[in-house]
Amino acid sequence: NAGVTQTPKFQVLKTGQSMTLQCAQDMNHNSMYWYRQDPGMGLRLIYYSASEGTTDKGEVPNGYNVSRLNKREFSLRLESAAPSQTSVYFCASSATGSRTEAFFGQGTRLTVV
Amino acid sequence: RKEVEQDPGPFNVPEGATVAFNCTYSNSASQSFFWYRQDCRKEPKLLMSVYSSGNEDGRFTAQLNRASQYISLLIRDSKLSDSATYLCVVTPTSGSARQLTFGSGTQLTVLP
Numbered sequence: 206n207a208g209v210t211q212t213p214k215f216q217v218l219k220t221g222q223s224m225t226l227q228c229a230q231d232m233n234h235n236s237m238y239w240y241r242q243d244p245g246m247g248l249r250l251i252y253y254s255a256s257e258g259t260t261d262k263g264e265v266p267n268g269y270n271v272s273r274l275n276k277r278e279f280s281l282r283l284e285s286a287a288p289s290q291t292s293v294y295f296c297a298s299s300a301t302g303s304r305t306e307a308f309f310g311q312g313t314r315l316t317v318v
Numbered sequence: 319r320k321e322v323e324q325d326p327g328p329f330n331v332p333e334g335a336t337v338a339f340n341c342t343y344s345n346s347a348s349q350s351f352f353w354y355r356q357d358c359r360k361e362p363k364l365l366m367s368v369y370s371s372g373n374e375d376g377r378f379t380a381q382l383n384r385a386s387q388y389i390s391l392l393i394r395d396s397k398l399s400d401s402a403t404y405l406c407v408v409t410p411t412s413g414s415a416r417q418l419t420f421g422s423g424t425q426l427t428v429l430p
Contacts, residue, residue, distance in 0.1 A: 238418070245326070247405070247422035248362070263417065295361055297418075306352075307418055309361035 207231050211296050211310035218286040218317045226281040226313050228296030236299045237279035238263075238307070239271060241292040248295065254279055286317045321345060322408050324421035332429050335396050339424045341406030342388045351382055351389050352407040356423065362405055365391075396428045 209230045218224055230237065235256045240248040250263030252271040260271050268290060270282045279298075283290060293314050299307040324341045331337045343351075351368035366373065368380040368389050379392040393400055406421035 240420075245422060247322075248420040250417055250419075253417065306364045306367075309363070311361050312359075 209310040215314050229278045230298040234298035238297040239281045240295045288317045291317045321419045322421040324424050328425040330427045336394045338392045343408045348408045350409040354405040356403045401428045
């Protein structure tokens with residue numbers, strides 16, 4: 206019962222470093238999402254993917270890139286980390302359809318110093 | 319104006335109390351509505367969907383008012399285990415990949 210798996214769970218980066226957050230789901234979902242959560246801001250959508258090979262910008266895409274490698278995997282890359290990107294990042298997936306539930310990974314706590 | 323707004327709380331209530339949260343949304347074309355629950359430092363999990371006719375799941379009742387563009391969550395007979403942050407979620411459009419839009423959450427603490 207893995208569901209949505211994110212790695213790593215914790216990461217500290219120095220300003221200017223790059224890294225990729227990995228996400229994989231085993232529920233055969235078409236849609237996948239990356240969110241960031243900051244205190245008092247709620248979850249904000251960074252990028253989403255309706256299906257393998259397609260990605261679209263969300264509310265806060267600047268400073269990030271994504272890759273939908275296959276149906277299972279959706280990665281988020283920070284090319285040059287900034288302190289403003291310190292946040293908790295959640296990956297989620299859902300089946301097609303407006304009433305289906307979104308399932309979240311456990312989150313990645315990223316600190317940029 | 320935020321697309322989805324919630325009273326951040328915190329709501330501190332005694333065990334057994336009834337508590338209600340409201341959430342307003344700005345996009346009248348919104349299609350689907352949900353309440354998610356998020357425990358401290360954990361991922362959000364679906365609590366319940368919100369249907370036009372209203373729906374109930376045990377001690378939890380959700381209502382949708384499209385005319386006034388708000389949804390509500392009522393929790394009866396509060397338990398200590400209900401302590402969490404409750405997130406209102408709205409989907410602005412239908413389609414295969416939904417841009418789930420989250421409110422900032424309402425923090426609930428149920429006191430013994």
